[in-house]
Every structure is written in structure tokens, then in C-alpha cells.
Amino acid sequence: MTQTVTPVAVPARATARWRLLARKPTFLIGAAILSLWIVCAIFGESIAGYSPLSQSLLAANTGPSAAHWFGTDQLGRDVLARVITGSRDILVITPLATLLGTLCGTVLGLAMGYFGGALDLIASRIVEAVLALPSVIVAFLFIVALGPSTVSLIIVIGFIFTPLIARTVRAAVLAERDLDYLPAARLLGAGAWSVMLVEILPNVLPAILVEFSVRLGYAIFTVATLSFLGFGIQPPTPDWGADIAANYGVLAAGYWWETLFPALAIASLIVAVNLITDSMEQVMSS
């Protein structure tokens, strides 16, 4: 097993970064909002007080009141309960999809940056080809082909993110490739993958973390949009995008709460992830 050339410096720098991050107000606000939604996703019904699925047609379209803080929807379901439990699927799908894309993208990006040559040329063309399409449209094509389900959403979004993340990792690897510690590791007898994973990976990890956070924001945007269009999370499962699609027809009749609250939920989650990303970028580049 080859030891890293700078075994002490890396962890020390990482701890200092975390301490810096924990002092940033933007990071703390973002983390607080995100934690709130994670708590909602885990404890769902027990916080909500109502089942998100139980209908009460006599109490349909009632405005916010003491009994139903966010009012009820067209089927008399409690909007607050649906907003709280609506965080569940999106908070399972988006991190898993982003993680899948990050893992595949990191391996591909490491190989492209390290080996270069024909592999890099061919892989770069494939990356360009996928980039030539907006995420929502590629997702459409593949989800229609595979049929909408949680698993296909994770796979399709992971697949779309792979080239994007590979491009970032490749650029980070290119910056490392000519540094002295790589020939040193090779002289010690390390193989190509060992050099990539043991030597290069720890040094490009900050860039990968920031990229993960950026992509998580886009994943939420994409899943919400797909659900709104009917190709994401399927009713009656509570979901913000799908609930907006189901209820915006009655918006003109004045039933604004059925659409507004899920919309605010989406916006707050995306803003939270962006605040975290923004502070991470600042800390990593400092």
C-alpha cells in the first residue's frame, strides 16, 4: 500500500475548512432549512397531525384555519400534511441521483484527466453530446422509455449528471497531473488506478464536494419540474411539483393556498441548497 506524500497536510486543511464553514451565517441558515426538511421527511405524519392521503370531500378547498393551517385541497386533504410529507421522495431521490452521478462522473473524470489521449477525446465528445441537451429533455426521453418510477428517476438523473461532473473532475485532475507528487508515487511502484484514487482523489475532493452541492440544487429543480409535468413522482404520493400541477387549475377560483405552499416549499429547499453551495465555494476557494 502506497502512502500519500502529504499525509498530514490534507486532513488538517480539511478540518480548518469545516471550522470556517461552520462560522458562515449563509451556511448555517441553509443547513437549518435543509435540516428542517430532513426532519419533515423522516417523521412526516407524526408531525403533520393529519394523514396526507385521507380525503374529506365535505371539507374540500377550505382556506387556512386553526384546524388546517395551510387549508385543504380539492379532495379535502390537509395541505400542511402534504407539504410536510412531500419532502420525503424528493429528499430520497435527489441525493441518491446526485451521488450516483458524482461516483460515475468522478471515475470517468479521473480516467479522462489522467490517461488523456484517445479515451479523453472520445469521452469528451460523448460529454458534449449529452451537454447539447437540456437536462429536462434528456430526462423526458429516458423516463418515457423506462417508465416513471423512483428508481428510473435516480438512474436517469444520475446518468445526466455523470458527464457534467466528469468535466469538472477532469479539469481538476489536469491541474494536478503535472505536479511532482505523481511521478514520486509512480516511482514507488503505484499503479494507474492507485495513483488516481490514493494520490489525486484526495486533492480534487473539495472540487467534487462543491460540484455535488451544485448538482443537488439542479436535481431538486429537475425532479420538481418533472413531477409538475407528470413524469416524476406519481400521485397520490404527496409531492410538491405534482401537487402544484394537480391544483393550479383552481387557482383562478381563489384557492391560492393549494399551490402557494408547495411552491414555497420547493423554493425554500432550492434556496437552502444554494446557500450551502455558495458558502462551500467561498471556503474552498479561500
Place this chain on the structure above:
Amino acid sequence: MAAFLLRRFGLMLLTLWLLSLIVFFAGQVLPGDPGRAILGPLAAQSAVHSLDVQLGVDRPLLTRYFSWLGGIFHGDLGLSYSFRSAVAPLVWPALFNSLKLAALAFVVVVPLGIGGGVLAALRAGRLTDRVISVTGLTLATVPEFVSGIVIIVLFAVTWKVLPVTAAAGPGASAGAQFHHLILPAIPLIFVLFGYFARMARAGTIDALAADYTRTAVLKGLPRRTVLLRHVLRNSLLPTITVIATQTGYLIGGLVVVETLFNYQGIGLLIFNAAKSKDFPMLMAGVLTVGVVYSVATLGADLLLIALSPRLRASAIGDTGTGPKGGGAA
């Protein structure tokens, strides 16, 4: 220069060919039997088979791929499953409609985003900067269907000043068409404003800190001249790339906006094809989007080279495919 152009064009063709493979794989290999998909699980096998023969999907995959690809070069995009007619005559008017909507959004958002970004950079760290940056970030993160719904409620339902649908009806005058396109353009403008302003701000801040700007100031040029001739000329170059890469995003956004406002563009065409599992239509729509994006980025690269002497020199030296911006699609 000619060698660079040839290489850049060749790479674009290679990208488009790979794109056709991806689209064919998703549209023809993944879904399995199209006849079964259209007729449903209860249809008789003989009916499924005769439909497959009629659609030409009983042939081997390679034959189908090459006949599909060959057809594209003749402007033949295949037969729609749901309309039972040629796809191409439906795609062109839809693309033209989308370009009208996109053009309106661009005409408004490009000067607005660049102006906002430059203004924020000139007042970096002050209130104006904070307001522009935070507004831009917030607008860029709200999905179009959320802002679109708010806009419909305010302008079309509550105040009734603008029409709720984007379609002005057949034979409508240019003025009427414009009137119908104002509302759908707004969600697109919101999302793009944040990106453009952010890029323009970052570019301007870099240019303001550059040595050539300090030289220009120190040699006594008026502030106006420094800004127009030295700062802006350099700071806006990266913004051009961003604008081009955002065309891809823009078309993704069109799916939502056109569905919301019922506008007969390429986005609605793709959405309807996806709903009805009309794979030839879906493939044609997706491929068209890819071609539009590739042409837009090629155009941006050429424009960038024409405007920047440094890049022009390196392009003649033939070192690469030109700078690439971050595709936020």
C-alpha cells in the same frame, strides 16, 4: 483559420452523430416493442405484430438506425405514432414558434442581465450590488412553473391585462402575437437574468482589477472611456459563451412554459409526444433541440474568436475548440 473552422465544424458533426446514437438508443432500444406500447397489454399478439410491421419496427435495429439517420438527411424525421403522419411538417412550425418566444425573452434579458451585472460590479459590496445579486440568485432558483403560475394569477386572472394563453390564433397580426407572448416570456427572463447578471458581474470585477485597467486610469483617460473601451470589451466576452450555453437551458424551460401557456412550440411538441409515447416525434424534437444548441455554441465560439484578438491568435495556432462556459442546463 480555415483549419480551425474545419476542425471545430468536424467536432460539431461528431457530437451530433453521438447525439443521434443516444436519442436512437433511448427512443428505439429502451422502450421494447412499440406496437405493444401503443396498443396496451391486452391487445392480441397478431395486432401488435401487424402494427410493428406497419411502423417498420420489426426490422433489425441497425437497419432501423441507418434508415432513420438517412431519412434525417432528406428532411424525413419518420412517422408519428399518434398522428400516423410525417413528423417533419409538425416540427418546423413548432420550432419557429419557439424561436419567436425565445427571441422575445433574449431581446429583453440580454441587455437587462448585462446592464444589471455591470452595475452591480461597479457598485460591488454596496446596497445596489446586494439587491441585484440576491434578486438574480432568487429568481434563477425558482422553477418556471412556480413563477409562471404567479404571473398568470396576477396579470391574467386578477388584473386581466394580458391573455392567459400564448396562442394568438391563426392569422393573427404581429402585434397580437407579441401581446400574447409577453406573459410566457417573463418566467424565462426571470431565470436567465440571474445567470447573465452573475457572469457579467464576475467578468466586470475581473476586468476592473486587471493591470490594463489600472494603466488606462493612470494614463489619465476619462472614466467613461476606461469603462467602455477597456473594461466592458473584456468583461463581456465570457458572457457571450454563457448566453450561448443557456440556449440549451432555455429550450428545457420552454417545455414547462409552453405547456403552462398552451403555446404550440417545440417544448409542447416534446411534452405531448412524451405523454402519448410517440417516440419518433419525441426523438425528432429532442434531436432538433440538440442541433439548435450545437449551432448556437458554434456561433458563440466564432463570435468570441472574432471579438478577441488573443483567442484569434490561438485559434490560428489551432490549440483547441475555443473556450467553454459552464453549461447550467
